[in-house]
Amino acid sequence: MTFPHRHLLGIEPLEPPDIQTILDTADGLKEILDRPIKKVPALRGKTVINLFYEASTRTRSSFEIAERVLSADSLSIATAASSVTKGETLLDTAKNLEAMNPDMVIMRHASSGAPHFLARHCRFSVVNAGDGAHEHPTQALLDALTMRQRKGRLKGLRVAIVGDILHSRVARSNLLLLSKMGASVVLCGPPTLVPPGIEALAPVTFRVDEAVEGADVVMMLRIQLERMSGGFFPTTREYHRHFGLTEERVRRAKKDVLVMHPGPMNRGVEIASEVADGPYSVILDQVTNGVAVRMAVLYLLLGGSAEASS
Amino acid sequence: MSRLLLKGGRVIDPAQGLDQTLDVMISEGTIEEMGPRVQPRGAQVLDMKGLVVCPGFIDIHTHLREPGREDKETIATGTRAAAAGGFTAVCAMPNTDPVNDTAGITRAIVEKARAEGATRVYPIGAITRGQKGEELAEYGDLKEAGCVAFSDDGRPVASARVMRRALEYARAFDLVLIDHCEEPTLAEKACMNEGPVSTHLGLRGQPAAGEAIVVERDVLLAELTGGRVHIAHLSAAASVDAVRRGKARGVKVTAEATPHHLFLTDEAVRETGYDTNTKMNPPLRSEADRQAVLLGLRDGTIDCIATDHAPHTVDDKKVEYDQAANGIVGLETAVALCLDRLVGEGLVELPYLVALLSTNPARVLGLPGGTLAPGSPADLTVLDLAKKRQVDASRFESRSRNTPFGGWILKGWPAMTIVGGRVAWKDAR
Numbered sequence: 132m133t134f135p136h137r138h139l140l141g142i143e144p145l146e147p148p149d150i151q152t153i154l155d156t157a158d159g160l161k162e163i164l165d166r167p168i169k170k171v172p173a174l175r176g177k178t179v180i181n182l183f184y185e186a187s188t189r190t191r192s193s194f195e196i197a198e199r200v201l202s203a204d205s206l207s208i209a210t211a212a213s214s215v216t217k218g219e220t221l222l223d224t225a226k227n228l229e230a231m232n233p234d235m236v237i238m239r240h241a242s243s244g245a246p247h248f249l250a251r252h253c254r255f256s257v258v259n260a261g262d263g264a265h266e267h268p269t270q271a272l273l274d275a276l277t278m279r280q281r282k283g284r285l286k287g288l289r290v291a292i293v294g295d296i297l298h299s300r301v302a303r304s305n306l307l308l309l310s311k312m313g314a315s316v317v318l319c320g321p322p323t324l325v326p327p328g329i330e331a332l333a334p335v336t337f338r339v340d341e342a343v344e345g346a347d348v349v350m351m352l353r354i355q356l357e358r359m360s361g362g363f364f365p366t367t368r369e370y371h372r373h374f375g376l377t378e379e380r381v382r383r384a385k386k387d388v389l390v391m392h393p394g395p396m397n398r399g400v401e402i403a404s405e406v407a408d409g410p411y412s413v414i415l416d417q418v419t420n421g422v423a424v425r426m427a428v429l430y431l432l433l434g435g436s437a438e439a440s441s
Numbered sequence: 442m443s444r445l446l447l448k449g450g451r452v453i454d455p456a457q458g459l460d461q462t463l464d465v466m467i468s469e470g471t472i473e474e475m476g477p478r479v480q481p482r483g484a485q486v487l488d489m490k491g492l493v494v495c496p497g498f499i500d501i502h503t504h505l506r507e508p509g510r511e512d513k514e515t516i517a518t519g520t521r522a523a524a525a526g527g528f529t530a531v532c533a534m535p536n537t538d539p540v541n542d543t544a545g546i547t548r549a550i551v552e553k554a555r556a557e558g559a560t561r562v563y564p565i566g567a568i569t570r571g572q573k574g575e576e577l578a579e580y581g582d583l584k585e586a587g588c589v590a591f592s593d594d595g596r597p598v599a600s601a602r603v604m605r606r607a608l609e610y611a612r613a614f615d616l617v618l619i620d621h622c623e624e625p626t627l628a629e630k631a632c633m634n635e636g637p638v639s640t641h642l643g644l645r646g647q648p649a650a651g652e653a654i655v656v657e658r659d660v661l662l663a664e665l666t667g668g669r670v671h672i673a674h675l676s677a678a679a680s681v682d683a684v685r686r687g688k689a690r691g692v693k694v695t696a697e698a699t700p701h702h703l704f705l706t707d708e709a710v711r712e713t714g715y716d717t718n719t720k721m722n723p724p725l726r727s728e729a730d731r732q733a734v735l736l737g738l739r740d741g742t743i744d745c746i747a748t749d750h751a752p753h754t755v756d757d758k759k760v761e762y763d764q765a766a767n768g769i770v771g772l773e774t775a776v777a778l779c780l781d782r783l784v785g786e787g788l789v790e791l792p793y794l795v796a797l798l799s800t801n802p803a804r805v806l807g808l809p810g811g812t813l814a815p816g817s818p819a820d821l822t823v824l825d826l827a828k829k830r831q832v833d834a835s836r837f838e839s840r841s842r843n844t845p846f847g848g849w850i851l852k853g854w855p856a857m858t859i860v861g862g863r864v865a866w867k868d869a870r
Contacts, residue, residue: 220756220759220760221760221761222759222760240761242761242762242763242764243642243643243644243715243762243763244642244643244644244714244715244761244762245761245762247714247715248715248760248761248762251714262643263643263644263763264643264644264645265642265643265644266643300643303641303643326639326640327635327636327637327639327640327646327648328636328637328638328640328641329637329640331637
């Protein structure tokens with residue numbers, strides 16, 4: 132079986148069967164992580180470069196572990212956010228890396244569309260590990276894997292995505308993926324953090340209670356305090372009261388609701404600690420699934436054979 | 442000086458209400474005579490059969506980049522691009538380095554253009570010193586040195602008080618202020634239009650309202666002061682509406698639109714996968730905005746078509762979308778785009794387009810030309826309506842190649858430009 136894509140630039144170019152394939156592959160590969168010797172030779176001899184222009188803890192370590200488990204040769208380059216001020220352009224950096232003949236570059240970048248730019252100009256496979264406010268496809272895939280494991284399906288699930296939709300690549304990728312897979316999404320946040328035109332893709336409400344009502348999954352988004360210079364809401368206190376997920380609000384959802392958060396969390400802002408640490412929370416499962424999904428993506432894009440995964 | 446006889450062309454001169462087959466005699470750099478059969482009397486004869494002869498096209502919004510960014514464009518290359526695009530004159534925006542805010546710089550541009558320019562060059566001076574939006578530039582001196590209007594183009598005049606003083610003060614010299622309308626606090630870090638497409642692409646957008654707010658302000662300030670304001674590159678439906686209402690009240694307001702805002706929308710950013718040649722300011726807007734600009738062009742709200750020719754090096758464009766420079770080249774595509782997409786599609790009649798490109802620009806800025814009436818400067822643009830050709834950026838005369846129109850097949854191209862009675866460019870292909 133061959134995967135019909137060379138790059139993973141976003142959820143948008145994927146068809147539902149592609150998503151299915153990635154999730155199935157991740158499910159198959161996940162078992163390796165429970166073995167005493169967590170290593171298979173699937174990607175031996177493949178070179179992968181993690182190029183991170185933005186800070187990342189979870190995503191980067193998750194990719195690095197996935198690479199090691201699959202025996203790829205990998206290295207990570209963490210560049211200060213402003214490579215531009217350092218003098219080298221993104222294209223020059225990429226061309227220099229290309230000259231070393233890597234099979235794949237995994238990139239996080241603050242500019243939306245930066246991975247597309249790379250894919251257009253370079254030979255290697257490109258995986259988008261988050262571009263600006265555009266997409267973060269592996270996050271949406273790991274979220275979907277978590278939902279599917281817990282609920283047995285994606286189709287028909289009612290998913291509330293709550294918080295800073297405007298700046299969130301996680302929200303965009305999740306919205307695309309869940310819509311493609313037949314889930315019904317409700318978006319919620321203060322009007323200042325809901326981007327124009329998004330209502331064409333999913334219903335929008337400004338009331339958290341309404342969004343959470345009857346939900347199978349409540350996905351809270353991080354309030355990006357570092358991007359809050361624009362005065363989008365008056366105080367974090369008020370934000371928590373009106374848009375945060377509290378115990379009381381969770382009760383409006385289905386009994387077996389899943390509470391998710393892509394991390395890093397601002398406890399007491401978008402999510403109360405009792406909820407984050409409570410019985411519905413699958414936040415740490417998401418992290419574990421992150422490794423499995425990234426293994427699947429590396430494996431499928433770098434053309435590992437189907438047998439090696441079993 | 443030699444004499445030229447343009448024989449048997451379809452002569453269109455909206456200023457005289459002319460559209461018929463005529464011969465045009467040029468002598469001593471001026472139009473000498475027009476008639477159904479003008480005798481050569483020793484003049485060099487150019488056969489214009491099957492071609493259209495118009496008063497020279499004037500682009501009132503060009504960035505020639507000289508002085509300061511000669512790697513992007515020079516007066517020589519920019520005016521060659523203009524001539525090859527059918528323009529006989531360009532108005533050079535002052536956002537050079539240094540900014541054209543003093544008479545010395547204006548004179549240097551005028552002299553360089555006289556020596557090296559393929560077309561006429563009319564400098565535009567800055568509204569404020571250094572285009573900083575604070576102190577007025579010396580309009581009197583700038584006018585004497587050759588400036589034909591004032592603009593802080595590329596930057597809006599953010600302060601209403603400064604804009605008011607500028608409009609008042611410019612009245613003493615009877616010159617127009619050209620404003621780049623943008624409310625800066627609504628456009629911070631924006632790299633495209635705000636709307637469903639920016640949401641989809643995750644790019645920071647600026648709302649159309651940010652332009653319209655300043656257009657409304659400028660119309661009201663022109664009304665208050667009796668000054669003359671010209672709105673650069675209108676891109677938003679609400680801006681067109683503001684100008685239309687202003688004109689109806691008798692305010693001295695005029696406006697221009699660019700080909701890219703007439704023929705592209707923000708969908709182009711998505712369709713091209715973040716191609717930085719779709720990035721300019723004002724940004725490509727929604728289809729509703731585009732339709733409104735088109736309507737404004739047809740009903741006379743918008744007076745002229747201007748290119749906003751903004752050359753940039755490959756290095757300035759071959760970067761991440763939000764890092765890329767704003768602007769595209771336009772001189773060598775504008776006329777063909779308009780012939781194909783406006784006249785070819787029946788949206789405007791050819792004489793009306795000639796008015797948008799020649800008669801009206803001359804009137805708005807009070808420039809010589811814009812007509813073929815005997816005694817006028819012999820600046821002429823000749824069009825070949827039958828010529829079909831693909832836009833090929835690699836063959837541009839401009840030093841820069843940043844166009845979103847590469848590969849477009851267009852019918853109707855300039856065939857010759859005559860500046861001051863001399864053939865400045867002739868299509869050799």
